[in-house]
Amino acid sequence: MKSVNLKELAQELNLSISTVSKALRDNYEIGQETKERVKKLAQELNYEPNPYASSLRRKKSKTIGVIIPEVSNNFFSQVINGIEEVARENDYHVLIYLTNESYSREQTISHHLASGRVDGILMSIASETQDYAHLKELTSKNIPIVFFDRVCDELATAKVTTNDFQSGYMATQHLIEAGCQCIAHLLISSNLSIGQKRMQGYVKALEDYGITCDASLIVNGDKTDAENRETMKQLLRSRPEIDGIFASVERLAMSSYEACKELNLAIPENIKIISFSNLYVASLLDPALTTITQPAYAIGKEAAKILFNSLDKNKPISATQSLELSSELIKRKSTAV
Structure with missing residues (x-):
């Protein structure tokens, strides 16, 4: 069956081309009855929109x-x-x-x-x-x-x-309630609002649980994966009391896993790790990664x-x-x- 164009469809309906076009796009300016009448006839007459012509007109x-x-x-x-x-x-x-x-x-x-x-x-x-x-x-x-x-x-x-602030708070609270008292925070970037809000949630949770915030435990992770891994190894060597890590993004969690493995630190026995992450394989890591998962x-x-x-x-x-x-x-x- 030969398809009709927008002009022919409008003529059949005795409506303007503009009205028919808006009805087909479900525009709020067109009443529901008119939309249904236009769409019904368009289907019957095998109307197919021409996106290129539409683009040129508009x-x-x-x-x-x-x-x-x-x-x-x-x-x-x-x-x-x-x-x-x-x-x-x-x-x-x-x-x-x-x-x-x-x-x-x-x-x-x-x-x-x-x-x-x-x-x-x-x-x-x-x-x-x-x-x-x-x-x-x-x-x-x-x-x-x-x-x-x-x-x-x-x-x-x-x-x-x-809700980055609340999520940062929730991640830190979870580590504290799991027994952690010395928690490192791996910051994605101090330039980004999400980084700032997640860090603020971390600081607030420490404060509410009576733990002093140590600025040296807040590490900027905006380097390469290899550099972040080395930074984490240096931090864990210099601060053996660290028993929790809150990573603001999943790649920093991976750097933490690698650093712990190279230093023979067992997760979660020696160090517990939580991270913002949407990794499909988070549950398959060894051990499975606790996450703050965004929608x-x-x-x-x-x-x-x-x-x-x-x-x-x-x-x-x-x-x-x-x-x-x-x-x-x-x-x-x-x-x-």
Whole structure:
């Protein structure tokens, strides 16, 4: 059966092309009865949308950009899966850009996207980033941005995050209640808001349990995996009283496991370890890793929903649309509780 185009479908329904187009996209401006009538006839007449023609009419690329700092972290792959689902529902393509935690790379990508190659951006900032002029350039060109996980507080736009302070507190509390009295905290980066909030939760938990916070036990883990492993070995050699480790990201937990193995320190008998992690294989490690697990897939979906709602209604994104989701403590053998 030959398919009809949008114009022919509109003529059959005695409606404007604009009304039919909005009804097919489930736009809020169109009544439910009209939507159902349009979709029913579109199916009967074998209507197939032409995304390229639609893009030209609206001067839209039908593409969004997703900027992430790394791909080795399972958290980001799960976020992308959530974003992809919503993008497919909206007939959009997704371009993935990787900064490798580099500020200069993030700048280059931002300047590239400022030309209008994408209709909107979903972004998690690099650990090196401290200046946000390149991101302000994007918003000055009316390119909507939604941040997720690692956010820029200087831009008044929506942010989808998790309860990092509370989760940092919960992780530290768990170690204390497991018997730890000397807990090291491995900080992802002092530049990132998530790093600061997780560390603040750690400090607050120590304070509430009457344990003095020792700044020398807070280690910045923004180096290579090999360098982080050596840093951990040096710390554990110099501070043999350490009996707990709270890693703010999974790669720092892996460096801790490797350091403990090389120093013949048994987990959890000598040292207990907990980490923020979305590793699928966390339960298969030896011993299984206790984790604070973020709802990564939901973060991707919610961030994408905010962006596509803005694109569909042609309305600016507001900071009031921000969401904070809850992470989950999953107890396993690395803390022996």
